[in-house]
Amino acid sequence: MPNLPVEAWLVIGVIIFATIIAVLHCLASAVKLDTHIHDTRVKAVSLQRAYAAQLAEIEAAKQLSEEIEVVGQGPVERLAA
Secondary structure: OOOOOHHHHHHHHHHHHHHHHHHHHHHHHHHHHHHHHHHHHHHHHHHHHHHHHHHHHHHHHHHHHHHOOOOOOOOOOOOOO
16 A cells, blocks of 8 residues: 555545445435336326226216206296396
């Protein structure tokens, strides 16, 4: 090993420490991004299922209302509010 002063070894140690911290930060950022993407996909699937259920309910209500026949005298007049 080269004969370096203590200050040089301290600088090298700080550089190595900073490099390790930077790599760990990059890994943590990558994991956080992957987690965010996964959570977003789960939320999107949940919203798609809820929307499909709402559409099915609306379609069922339309079919039910088509089966109902209103019997009465002529057109219904609505009161002006």
